Amino acid sequence: MNKKNILVTGGAGFIGANFVHHCLAEKIGLIVNLDKLTYAGNYQNLERLAYNADHVFVRGDIADQSLVQSLLDEYQPGAIVNFAAESHVDRSITGPDDFIQTNVVGTFHLIEAALQYWKGLSANDRSAFRFLHVSTDEVYGTLQKDDPAFMETTAYAPNSPYSASKAASDHLVRAYHHTYGLPTLTTNCSNNYGPYQFPEKLIPLVIHNALKGIEIPVYGDGSNIRDWLYVTDHCRAISAVLDAGQPGSVYNIGGNSEKTNLEVVHTICAILDQRVPREENLSYDALITFVTDRPGHDYRYAINASKIRREIGWRPQETFETGMAKTVKWYIDHAAWVENVTTGNYQKWIQTNYGQRT
Ligand code: NAD
Numbered sequence: 001m002n003k004k005n006i007l008v009t010g011g012a013g014f015i016g017a018n019f020v021h022h023c024l025a026e027k028i029g030l031i032v033n034l035d036k037l038t039y040a041g042n043y044q045n046l047e048r049l050a051y052n053a054d055h056v057f058v059r060g061d062i063a064d065q066s067l068v069q070s071l072l073d074e075y076q077p078g079a080i081v082n083f084a085a086e087s088h089v090d091r092s093i094t095g096p097d098d099f100i101q102t103n104v105v106g107t108f109h110l111i112e113a114a115l116q117y118w119k120g121l122s123a124n125d126r127s128a129f130r131f132l133h134v135s136t137d138e139v140y141g142t143l144q145k146d147d148p149a150f151m152e153t154t155a156y157a158p159n160s161p162y163s164a165s166k167a168a169s170d171h172l173v174r175a176y177h178h179t180y181g182l183p184t185l186t187t188n189c190s191n192n193y194g195p196y197q198f199p200e201k202l203i204p205l206v207i208h209n210a211l212k213g214i215e216i217p218v219y220g221d222g223s224n225i226r227d228w229l230y231v232t233d234h235c236r237a238i239s240a241v242l243d244a245g246q247p248g249s250v251y252n253i254g255g256n257s258e259k260t261n262l263e264v265v266h267t268i269c270a271i272l273d274q275r276v277p278r279e280e281n282l283s284y285d286a287l288i289t290f291v292t293d294r295p296g297h298d299y300r301y302a303i304n305a306s307k308i309r310r311e312i313g314w315r316p317q318e319t320f321e322t323g324m325a326k327t328v329k330w331y332i333d334h335a336a337w338v339e340n341v342t343t344g345n346y347q348k349w350i351q352t353n354y355g356q357r358t
């Protein structure tokens with residue numbers, strides 16, 4: 001086994017691509033990046049790595065167990081980090097099949113390949129190997145305004161097909177540690193934002209629509225609360241858990257930055273008002289439009305991240321204000337990227353999701 005090699009899955013998506021860039025900047029070792037390149041995966045996110053000898057890109061599916069097995073045999077990684085997933089709640093409501101296929105069946109084949117590989121390692125390598133599964137705070141369900149934040153011990157109560165499929169994958173990972181002794185780690189993180197996020201998610205969608213001068217759709221009355229974490233802080237947390245996490249353990253990761261959706265939207269509009277003023281000094285706020293709510297919309301997520309802080313020493317470096325300023329600037333500076341990812345099928349999705357809302 002080559003301890004420094006990592007098999008990253010889903011590394012052409014939002015968080016995965018940020019993680020791959022983070023690892024290569026830190027010169028951690030060889031990154032083998034397995035991604036199916038669904039609508040959410042974009043090779044452009046990795047373009048500047050084209051000549052980087054420490055990055056190997058493979059287009060493929062985590063559900064293809066023999067492909068995964070051959071990659072493990074060839075590159076002998078010391079860790080697998082699993083980002084690959086269908087990740088958008090609204091898409092899981094209009095079409096849950098892909099979520100079950102990738103998040104549940106795909107994770108099963110990936111971890112099964114990992115187990116077979118791990119069993120063939122020497123005793124030292126078996127104890128050094130890690131399978132890190134990247135999950136979400138949504139598996140814990142929803143909170144009311146004054147409820148305590150989610151802890152690692154909070155009972156699972158997923159409410160959407162997306163969160164149910166992620167919960168199922170978390171349970172598989174737990175079972176593979178408990179039954180076979182595979183050294184697994186699971187991280188449950190709150191909402192991420194930052195560069196390369198596909199503009200179907202709230203923050204990049206708001207920036208995109210505002211700059212185009214089209215309506216900014218806010219579900220319900222905009223009072224739902226999310227805890228926001230800048231993506232690089234999430235990547236640092238994953239690296240830290242890989243290095244120092246206890247096999248079989250779960251770590252909650254959060255930004256300690258709870259905001260209502262309306263607060264998030266107003267923050268983006270205020271930054272844009274400063275950076276790209278509209279004609280006649282109209283605020284971008286004028287584009288906010290309240291639309292039909294998401295079915296089963298979770299009211300609030302909040303993360304208690306004291307375990308990872310206490311045991312591993314991780315804490316976020318960005319505040320919501322610094323992270324949002326960087327994010328809005330990135331989207332303004334990468335208009336060509338936004339243009340490329342919002343043509344074709346993106347328009348069909350916008351019609352499917354927003355066409356039916358009043
Ligand atoms: P994303 O949708 O931007 O990217 C997912 C990536 O996985 C894409 O590159 C896609 O091509 C790839 N993929 C999908 N199905 C695949 C398959 N069967 N085989 C191989 N690759 C496949 O997602 P993201 O927002 O970067 O999220 C990454 C992970 O982090 C997911 O597991 C998600 O549940 C979790 N997560 C996301 C957030 C968030 O706020 N975005 C927060 C917490 C946890």
Ligand code: DAU
Nearest residue numbers: 087088089136137138190191200201202217218219224261
């Ligand atoms: O909490 C972690 C999760 O965060 C991740 O596991 C998911 O992969 C990720 O997509 C995200 O889920 P959310 O549903 O919280 O993110 P989204 O950006 O879709 O929505 C954020 C909030 O904004 C949510 O309350 C719904 C609302 N919203 C979203 C869209 C797309 C709107 O009001 N209008 C919109 O157009």
